[in-house]
Amino acid sequence: MASSTARTPRGTSDPVRNPALPDGTRNKLLDSAGQVFADFGYHAATVREICARAGVNVALVNYHFGDKLELYTEVLRHSIGAHRDGIIQQALRSAAPPEEAFRELIHAMFQRVCRADRPGWHFRLMVHELAQPTPAMAAVIDDTMRPIYERFCELIGVMLGLPVDHDKTRLCAHSVIAQVVHYVHSRHVISRLWPELDLTAERISEISTHIADFSLAYLRGNSRKNNTSRNTRKT
Amino acid sequence: MASSTARTPRGTSDPVRNPALPDGTRNKLLDSAGQVFADFGYHAATVREICARAGVNVALVNYHFGDKLELYTEVLRHSIGAHRDGIIQQALRSAAPPEEAFRELIHAMFQRVCRADRPGWHFRLMVHELAQPTPAMAAVIDDTMRPIYERFCELIGVMLGLPVDHDKTRLCAHSVIAQVVHYVHSRHVISRLWPELDLTAERISEISTHIADFSLAYLRGNSRKNNTSRNTRKT
C-alpha cells in the first residue's frame, strides 16, 4: 500500500478527487483496468498490463490513484454505477404484459451478460468477487443483481398468482437467473462441453429465447392451480 | 517452472510416485494446499502459506511435487477423485424411466453440490477455476462435468424425441445444469438476495424437486411437437 504521505504526488490540486474528464488518461486507466481485472482478477492483474492497454506510462496509476488497490476500488465503484443506464434499465421499466416484459428482461440481461467485448466486464468482475469476495461485493450485488431479481419476482409472482416473496416465486426467479448467468459463470466449461457454440448476435438471441420458453413452460402451467396449493411443499 | 533435471531431487526412489502414506507430510501438504488454493486461488496462493499451515518447511513442496503447478494439479486430481465415487455414479447408471432418472440425477447432483459439510473446499476450487482457468481445468471438466452433461443430454433427448447432440437438447441440458450449479457458484449472491434461505437437508431436497418440476414442465410440453419443428429456430 502507498504510504499516506505519498498519496498526493506533486501539485496541490489533488488529481485523485478531480472528476473525470471525458477522454482523460484517468478514464482510459479505469477502462483498461476494468478489462484486466475482469480477465485476471485482482491479484493476477498487473499494473503494467493495465497501463499497456491504456497506452500510458506505468507511473500514472500511482499518480492518479495512489496504488493498485485504490484503482481497483475505484473500478468497482464505477462498475456499480455504470450499468445504471442501459438496456437493462429500459427492460426493468417495461410496461408490457407480464409474459412480454419477462421475455424483454431475459433478453436484455442475457445480451448484457454475453457481450464480452463491450463494457460487459462488469459481470466478469462479479465472478471474481464470487471467488474472492471483497468488502465491495455487497454493494455490487445490491446494485447489479437486486433490481433484476426483484423485478423477476414481481413478474413471476403475477404470472403464478403468488406474492413476490413466496418461496415458489423466489425459486422460479432463481431458476431463471441461473440460466442467464450460467453462460457467463461457466462459459469456459460450456465452451469445452460444447465447442461448436459461439455466441454470435444471432445465437445470443436464440439462447435467450430458449431460456424464456423453457421458463414460461412452467410459469404458464402453474398459473392457475396456486390457490389450491396442490403441491407437496410444507412452508 | 521447475527444470526437468531438478524434478527428482536426491535419491532414486522418486517420492512423487510413492502412494501417500496415511500421515506423511506429503498428505499434510495436499490437505493444506487444498484449503489455501480454495481460499486464494492458484495465483494468489503462496507455497509459504501452504507450508505454514502444514507446519513443514518451504522446500518440501518442491521436494515432493517438483513445483507449485504440479502440487496444484495433484490437489485437483484428488478433488476430482472425490467426485468419482459417490451418489452421482449411482444416479448416472439408473435404469429408471427417463423422467425418474432425470429427477434422480438432479437430486444426486444437487445433494453432492450443496452438502458443504463433506467436500468443503472442493467447489471453491472450482469457482476459482471458473474465474481464472488453469491448464488443469480441462481434465476437471472431462472427469466431473462431461459424464453428467452427456447423461442429461441422453435423458432430455429421449424425452424430447430429439438426438442427443441437437441444439435444443443441449440448450435444455444447460438450463438444467445451470439451475443446479447456481446454488453453489452464486451462493454468496443468493444468500444476500434471500437471507432467509438456509440449505438444510429438507430445503435441499425441496429445491432439487423444484428444479426437476421447473424443467420437466418444458420437457413434457415439448415432447410431442418436435418433428413438426413448429418453433422459429433456424439451425
Place this chain on the structure above:
DNA sequence: GGTAGTTTAAAATGGATGTTTAATTGTTGT
C-alpha cells in the same frame, strides 16, 4: 513567455515469491 498541471521515460528500490542448494537429521540394511 511563464507557470503550474500533466505526461513520459527510465532507473532504482524494496518486498514477496518460487525455486535451488548445501548441510543436517533420521532411518535402514549390512
Place this chain on the structure above:
DNA sequence: ACAACAATTAAACATCCATTTTAAACTACC
C-alpha cells in the same frame, strides 16, 4: 559402527512486480 539413502531444514538465489524517484517534455491557461 558404518554406509547409503530418504526426509528435512535453513539459508540463499533469482525473478517478478508494485512502488518511488528523477528528470525531461508537453499542454494548457494567464
